[in-house]
Amino acid sequence: MTLNDVCNLVSGKVICGESRLNDEISHAFASDLLSDVLTVKTNHFMLITGLANLQCIRTAEMSDISYILIARNKSVTDEMRELASENNILLIVSPFSLFKCSGILYSAGIKPVY
Amino acid sequence: MYFEYFVEGGDFTNAGYASSQIKKHLKELGVDPSVIKRSVIALYEAEVNIVAHAYRGKIKIFINKNGVKMLLEDEGPGIADVGLAMKKGFSTASEAVREMGFGAGMGLPNINENSDSFNIDTVVGKGTTLEIIINF
Ligand SMILES: Nc1ncnc2c1ncn2[C@@H]1O[C@H](COP(=O)(O)OP(=O)(O)O)[C@@H](O)[C@H]1O
Numbered sequence: 635m636t637l638n639d640v641c642n643l644v645s646g647k648v649i650c651g652e653s654r655l656n657d658e659i660s661h662a663f664a665s666d667l668l669s670d671v672l673t674v675k676t677n678h679f680m681l682i683t684g685l686a687n688l689q690c691i692r693t694a695e696m697s698d699i700s701y702i703l704i705a706r707n708k709s710v711t712d713e714m715r716e717l718a719s720e721n722n723i724l725l726i727v728s729p730f731s732l733f734k735c736s737g738i739l740y741s742a743g744i745k746p747v748y
Numbered sequence: 749m750y751f752e753y754f755v756e757g758g759d760f761t762n763a764g765y766a767s768s769q770i771k772k773h774l775k776e777l778g779v780d781p782s783v784i785k786r787s788v789i790a791l792y793e794a795e796v797n798i799v800a801h802a803y804r805g806k807i808k809i810f811i812n813k814n815g816v817k818m819l820l821e822d823e824g825p826g827i828a829d830v831g832l833a834m835k836k837g838f839s840t841a842s843e844a845v846r847e848m849g850f851g852a853g854m855g856l857p858n859i860n861e862n863s864d865s866f867n868i869d870t871v872v873g874k875g876t877t878l879e880i881i882i883n884f
């Protein structure tokens with residue numbers, strides 16, 4: 635499905651990277667542990683996380699992750715938005731919990747990385 | 749090519765800056781994306797370790813046509829038992845570091861996994877030097 639579909643399913647708000655909304659995604663990985671994200675060998679997946687900090691964006695940058703979904707409407711700082719934009723990362727914020735976001739997307743056919 | 753960066757212990761805002769710069773340089777050089785990813789993930793975990801566990805440090809990056817050598821020299825507490833520190837799950841990270849998304853004891857094992865050669869030289873009470881080599 636497209637990232638636009640993902641965004642609608644989780645009632646998400648796009649923070650930056652709108653140009654990537656038509657990209658297709660098939661896999662996702664949900665984690666609040668950045669060290670764990672850094673062990674994932676593939677990079678074509680969406681990161682679903684409850685962690686809203688600059689290191690989360692840095693981790694995506696290092697891992698070549700282009701899509702991040704932040705759960706529970708955590709606030710995104712200007713620095714986070716700037717770093718994400720700089721790296722052409724699509725950043726979406728959803729009001730739903732990490733569990734609900736993951737459940738909805740899993741039901742809709744998004745596959746787990748592991 | 750040679751690059752040098754300074755890292756302050758506890759400065760989580762700038763943690764990853766050096767890794768980010770090196771990623772840009774490697775991209776410009778046309779290095780294979782999977783090799784870039786291995787290099788910057790190893791460098792990033794090592795950079796975060798200086799911020800999380802040491803007082804300050806210097807990162808020295810040497811790039812030639814064969815690969816990249818990364819030296820991370822810090823002034824800090826050092827590592828008393830390197831074998832233990834290398835074990836998955838061993839961590840002395842603070843609560844603040846854990847809240848940041850690190851501190852699960854996965855950094856050093858992941859650096860080892862991503863590098864072609866990895867050495868730790870450490871003196872308790874003085875500091876730690878990591879040497880990470882990745883071949884192109
Ligand atoms: N540069 C360093 N200076 C002092 N201690 C370190 C350093 N790097 C790692 N360590 C020690 O090794 C442990 C394991 O490191 P690591 O695998 O990166 O896990 P984490 O950083 O999540 O604790 C750390 O908790 C710390 O005790």
Ligand SMILES: [Mg+2]
Binds near residue numbers: 793
């Ligand atoms: Mg670490």
